[in-house]
Amino acid sequence: MIVGEQKPLEEILSLLGNARRVLVAGCGTCVTVCFAGGEKEAAILASALRMKSQLEGRPMEVDEVTVQRQCEWEYIDPLAERLKDYNVVLSLACGIGVQAMNERFPDVITLPGLNTTFLGLPEEHGVWVERCQACGDCILGVTFGICPIARCSKQLLNGPCGGSQNGVCEVNPDIPCAWQLIWERAIKFGQVERLLEVQPPKNWSRSRDGGPRKIVREDLRLPESE
Amino acid sequence: MSNQTNGYKSGSNLEKLLRAGHFVVTAEIGPPQSADPEVIRRKARLLKGVVDAANITDNQTAIVRMSSIASAVLALQEGVEPIVQMTCRDRNRLAMQSDLLGAYALGARNLLCLTGDHQSFGNHPTAKNVHDLDSIQFIRMVRDMRDEGRFQCGDEIKGVRPAFFIGAAENPFADPFDFRPYRLAKKIAAGVDFIQTQIILDIPRFREFMKRVVDMGLHEKVYILAGIGPLKSAGAARYMRDKVPGMRVREEYVERMEAAVAGIPKEDKKARKEAWEREGIRIAIEQIQEIREIPGVAGVHIMAIEWEEAVRPIVEGAGLLPRPVVE
Numbered sequence: 091m092i093v094g095e096q097k098p099l100e101e102i103l104s105l106l107g108n109a110r111r112v113l114v115a116g117c118g119t120c121v122t123v124c125f126a127g128g129e130k131e132a133a134i135l136a137s138a139l140r141m142k143s144q145l146e147g148r149p150m151e152v153d154e155v156t157v158q159r160q161c162e163w164e165y166i167d168p169l170a171e172r173l174k175d176y177n178v179v180l181s182l183a184c185g186i187g188v189q190a191m192n193e194r195f196p197d198v199i200t201l202p203g204l205n206t207t208f209l210g211l212p213e214e215h216g217v218w219v220e221r222c223q224a225c226g227d228c229i230l231g232v233t234f235g236i237c238p239i240a241r242c243s244k245q246l247l248n249g250p251c252g253g254s255q256n257g258v259c260e261v262n263p264d265i266p267c268a269w270q271l272i273w274e275r276a277i278k279f280g281q282v283e284r285l286l287e288v289q290p291p292k293n294w295s296r297s298r299d300g301g302p303r304k305i306v307r308e309d310l311r312l313p314e315s316e
Numbered sequence: 317m318s319n320q321t322n323g324y325k326s327g328s329n330l331e332k333l334l335r336a337g338h339f340v341v342t343a344e345i346g347p348p349q350s351a352d353p354e355v356i357r358r359k360a361r362l363l364k365g366v367v368d369a370a371n372i373t374d375n376q377t378a379i380v381r382m383s384s385i386a387s388a389v390l391a392l393q394e395g396v397e398p399i400v401q402m403t404c405r406d407r408n409r410l411a412m413q414s415d416l417l418g419a420y421a422l423g424a425r426n427l428l429c430l431t432g433d434h435q436s437f438g439n440h441p442t443a444k445n446v447h448d449l450d451s452i453q454f455i456r457m458v459r460d461m462r463d464e465g466r467f468q469c470g471d472e473i474k475g476v477r478p479a480f481f482i483g484a485a486e487n488p489f490a491d492p493f494d495f496r497p498y499r500l501a502k503k504i505a506a507g508v509d510f511i512q513t514q515i516i517l518d519i520p521r522f523r524e525f526m527k528r529v530v531d532m533g534l535h536e537k538v539y540i541l542a543g544i545g546p547l548k549s550a551g552a553a554r555y556m557r558d559k560v561p562g563m564r565v566r567e568e569y570v571e572r573m574e575a576a577v578a579g580i581p582k583e584d585k586k587a588r589k590e591a592w593e594r595e596g597i598r599i600a601i602e603q604i605q606e607i608r609e610i611p612g613v614a615g616v617h618i619m620a621i622e623w624e625e626a627v628r629p630i631v632e633g634a635g636l637l638p639r640p641v642v643e
Contacts, residue, residue, distance in 0.1 A: 243434055244405070244445070248452040249499045251431045252487030252514055253561040260561030261434050273492045286498055288506050291409065291453045291468065 091211065092120040092184045093218045094127055094204040099138060102180065105201045109150065109178040112139065114203070115169075115191065116156035117183035124218055127182025127204050129156040135182065135203065160187025166194055173198050209240075226296030226303060232284065234275035239292075241268035247289040249273075325462065325509060326481035328425035329397045330369040332642040334510065334539045339608065340615030341636055342399060342512065342541060343367045343627045345391060347382035356387045360394035362624045366631050368639055369397040369426055371512070371617070375406060378438025385419045392423050399483060400424045403432025408448035409457065409468050416458065420478035427480040428512065429454040451484060452506045458482050459507025482507060486540075487514040488525035490562040497528040504537045511538055512617040515545030517556065518564040519606060526612050535612030542607045545619045546600040546626050549592045550574045572599060597626055601633035608634075 097105075106112060114136040122128025136154040143150040155172070159165045160183035173179065179200040181188045191200035208220035223240045229247070230237055239245050243261045250269035253260025257270045276282045294300070324331055333340050343363050348355035356372075363370050370391060374384040388398035400419050402412065416427070431451045435443045449457065457468045462479045465472060484503050488496055500511065516522045522542065529535055547553045550573040557565035576595035577588045604616050616634075620626040631637055 244431055244450070245447045246431065246450040248450050248502055249495060250490065250492065251451075252485065252490045253434070254491050255489075255562050256491060261436050267491070269495075270492050273495050282498075285495075286502060288452055288456060288502055291449050291457070294448065 091123055091209070092186075093124045093207045093210045093220075094121045094182075094184050095207050096126055096131065096135070096182070096204055097202070099142065102135075102139070102201075102203055103142065106139075106150070106178060106180065108148075111151045111176045111178070112136075112153075113173065113176040113179045114139070114152060114154040115160065115179050115181045115183065115187075115200070116154065117160040117181070117187050118156055118158040119161075121183060121204060122156075124212070127184075129154075132156050132182050135180075139180075160184075161190050163190070163194060166190060170195065223297075225292075225294075226300075227293055229289075229292075232289070233272050234279065234281075236268055236271045236275060238268045238272065241266075241271075247292060249285065326425045326479050328369070328481045329642070330399065330426050331481040331509070333368050333640060334614055336640075336642045338368075338615075338640045338642070339636070340368045340539075340541065341366070341618065341631055341639065342369050342371060342615065343618045343620065343624070344371045344373060345387065345396075345398075345624065346373050346376060346622060347384065347387040349379065349381050351382065353390050356382070356390040357394050359624045360391045360396040363627055364395050365639060366628045366637065367396075367618070368615075369399050371399045371401055371428060374401040374403050374430070374432070375438070376401075376433065378405070378433045378435045378440065378443075380439060385415060385422065385424065388419065388424050389422050397426065398424055399426040399428050401428045401430055402454075403430045404447050404449050404451060404454055405432030405435065405445050408446050412449070412454065413457070413461065413467055416461065416478045416480070420476070420480065425479075425481060426483060427458060428483040428485065429458060429508070430485055452502050455482055455484055455503055455506040455508050463507070481509050483510045483512060484508045485514065486511050487562050488516070488522050489514055489518060489564040493525075496525060497532055497534065500529060500534055500538070501532060504534060508538055510541060510614075512541045513543040514562060515543045515556070515619055516603065516607065517545065517547075517553075517569050518566045519603065520566075521564060522607070523610055526610050530612045535614075539614040540612055541615040541617040542610075542613050543619060544600050544603055544607075544616050544630070545621070546623065546630060547573055547592075547596040548623055549589070549596075550577065569599060593626070597629050597633065600626070600630045604630070604634040604636070 114132045116127050116129050116132030132154040136152045139152045157165045173195050180203045181191055181200050182203045184206040188200055188202045209222040210218050210220040213219045220240050225239050243259050244251055254267040254270055259265035259267050276285050345359045372384040372388045375381055384400050388400045391398045429451050435445050458480055460466050462477055465477050486500050553570045553573045556563050576591045580587045607613055618627050
């Protein structure tokens with residue numbers, strides 16, 4: 091899932107500037123699951139903004155709403171009427187949701203209330219870790235199910251660097267060395283020889299480096315869409 | 317167009333000496349954090365005639381310094397053969413190849429292909445890193461430029477090829493230890509000619525690594541230069557033991573450095589410094605003598621970081637002067 095983290099209140103206030111009427115928009119999917127931007131977080135943030143702006147003597151009118159998915163037109167379209175009442179939307183969705191709102195409702199500015207952090211999973215309650223970089227050319231099949239693009243600090247494709255020690259990365263002892271994990275999996279499955287082939291340079295054009303990506307599935311397009 | 321190398325891959329002094337079977341000595345020149353060419357010239361003069369070639373580090377520990385290629389040209393002007401270090405951290409494949417053409421055109425003949433220390437250790441921790449290639453892919457690219465006359469994309473190099481003697485690093489002390497000899501084998505498969513190891517302060521572990529290397533026959537396919545890092549103080553030994561990722565330091569070295577200043581009052585900083593330096597140089601000499609006997613070791617690489625003055629007494633003390641000459 092997409093994992094996000096709320097921006098500090100000071101930064102949010104600075105982004106909001108002199109806005110008088112603000113709609114805090116939560117999102118009911120990924121950011122709800124990671125406790126960053128769901129209905130509950132939207133309510134808490136809206137309340138905090140009301141109090142803070144009151145204390146600072148420039149009260150803002152802040153309301154909140156949460157839609158199931160800010161990244162799909164069908165879920166955000168019903169907001170159209172309501173948005174007419176606001177100067178600013180403060181979205182607690184990921185960066186996709188923020189952009190979807192700006193794109194669909196060009197007359198009102200939607201600001202980000204979260205930092206979209208990574209694609210990952212909750213390792214345990216309250217701990218999220220990155221697992222995928224959406225590089226567009228999955229190599230998990232040759233790395234025994236552990237991604238060195240997302241999990242090696244140097245994105246190495248041919249084994250660990252010289253900074254791997256006692257199973258952890260040189261960058262931070264909280265980061266398990268991806269290549270240590272890959273090596274252990276290779277041993278477990280008795281397939282060490284698969285790691286001995288020199289992996290060629292990666293085709294980064296399928297990643298973000300090739301420019302913004304797009305998928306068109308002709309088999310799924312509707313006749314009326316052009 | 318192939319180059320005039322008389323049967324050598326690069327024709328560098330380092331390559332010729334290794335091919336002739338000499339026990340080689342390399343050292344390191346760290347470029348300054350300024351635009352002052354005199355720093356390189358002074359360090360080069362300390363190493364001239366003492367080593368067979370000198371590494372020129374590339375933004376080592378991710379701290380911005382004078383370009384390794386520019387510094388290499390300054391070293392060349394002082395009569396020291398450079399080994400240009402280049403990392404995958406700061407350049408993509410376009411920049412790497414472009415700089416390789418330039419470095420060769422300016423006279424560099426040895427190259428050390430490195431992954432690079434992570435930028436979080438340096439003075440620009442908020443920088444974006446590149447890692448378009450890893451060090452093994454980098455080696456293969458340089459080899460193909462030299463031997464196939466092709467850029468990484470496959471296009472032909474029309475004209476002079478950059479014919480480098482290709483080096484890489486290996487850390488026998490990092491984990492997973494069992495993977496290390498295989499990683500070396502991958503570097504050989506990718507086309508590396510020589511290896512410089514991480515600083516050795518655990519000779520038994522290095523001996524075990526080399527045994528595996530020799531058992532796999534890798535020492536016959538690549539020249540291995542053992543890393544020697546003279547200790548400057550007891551504090552430096554402890555720092556390497558506790559703080560440097562991928563380092564292993566045997567307690568005996570820390571103890572010897574601590575014992576070196578026994579009886580010297582803390583206030584007498586000069587006497588302590590001299591005692592430490594004497595002991596650091598003595599340990600380095602003993603290590604070279606011991607490591608030289610390990611099968612598969614083709615030379616030593618002395619990393620006297622910001623202490624280039626130590627290189628001559630170490631090389632001299634180890635009985636490795638004068639340096640051999642090959643035509």
